[in-house]
Amino acid sequence: MTESIKQTIEQLSKEIERHNHAYYVMDAPTVPDAEYDRLMRQLQQLEQQHPELRLPNSPSTRVGGQALEKFSQITHRVPMLSLDNAMSGDEFISFYERVSGLLGDEAITFCCEPKLDGLAVSLIYEAGQLVSAATRGDGTTGENITENVRTIKAIPLVLHGEDYPEVLEVRGEVFMPTAGFDAFNERAQSKGEKTFANPRNAAAGSLRQLDSKITATRPLSFYAYSLGVVENECAPLPVSHYQQLQTLKGWGLPVSPEIKLVTGQQNVIAYFDDILSRRPQLPYEIDGVVNKVDSIASQKQLGFVARAPRWAIASKFPAQEEITELEEVEFQVGRTGAMGVTLPQTVSNRTSHNTMSEVVAR
Incomplete structure (x- = not known):
């Protein structure tokens, strides 16, 4: 009985991971969301009933675990460099x-x-x-x-x-x-x-x-x-x-x-x-x-x-600039003490968006 449940958990885990791969890597979903959710619930139920059979990297771990008090540190064996x-x-x-x-x-x-x-x-x-x-x-x-x-x-x-x-x-x-x-x-x-x-x-x-x-x-x-x-x-x-x-x-x-x-x-x-x-x-x-x-x-x-x-x-990319010249502003204090602001109807905007070819050409 236990061996049969273990095999079912392993099969469900592999099937769910296959669906994750199809959806996130291949961009080609293989099952509707409802079927995916059904498989996940079935796996979670079996793991709750038999926690000793839960796989170390079970797809169910994606729901999160115990909260940490603080993050520990990891030293990169090869430095993670920035780019110029x-x-x-x-x-x-x-x-x-x-x-x-x-x-x-x-x-x-x-x-x-x-x-x-x-x-x-x-x-x-x-x-x-x-x-x-x-x-x-x-x-x-x-x-x-x-x-x-x-x-x-x-x-x-x-x-x-x-x-x-x-x-x-x-x-x-x-x-x-x-x-x-x-x-x-x-x-x-x-x-x-x-x-x-x-x-x-x-x-x-x-x-x-x-x-x-x-x-x-x-x-x-x-x-x-x-x-x-x-x-x-x-x-x-x-x-x-x-x-x-x-x-x-x-x-x-x-x-x-x-x-x-x-x-x-x-x-x-x-x-x-x-x-x-x-x-x-x-x-x-x-x-x-x-x-x-x-x-x-x-x-x-x-x-x-x-x-x-x-x-x-x-x-x-060139900066996407939006420059607004504020010409005037009016403040009003309401009966409750809340502050209101009225902006002018006319503002001056300017945007800049050049391709690299245009920049090189200049």
């Missing part, structure tokens, strides 16, 4: 020419992707099991947010396949999609609770909850963007950054669908302009594009400078 920024087209061209000069190659292939406006995290898998998660922190030491990360359905608790390394560090961005952010703020406002100013603050605030049950209620997602520590590989990893990300996807980790291989300076600029033009339609907030030399051998050849790699740069 290109604030204009000219700065990107200077970067490109510097890299091409060092590599002796004028037509460099880059792995380009949107720069998500979220929170960078490190995930450690051992024998395919998620064992820890940490924030970037100061690059050397970050906060232990393992229990909170376990509640994010886009992050697999167990890797897919069998050819992953014994130890695998995955780095990526936790973010809150704009639709989830808007819905969360609407609910909070209707209850008179605190709202967040933007999706980045919402993601960061959600990950830093001492009670993971609160994090579990937040609509967080995740995209992987690089590897950190890798030990005891079952098979050699690809020598292309882009192909490494595709390998991560095969192991169940979501990557941005906008990632693209781009060769040559003008094509990288065209990618930037294309993403900038589609920025309002993307389902998440971004503030630029990240360009990484695709060849891992070239990355090693270029190395690092200070706290940033020589082989990557973040091309930041």
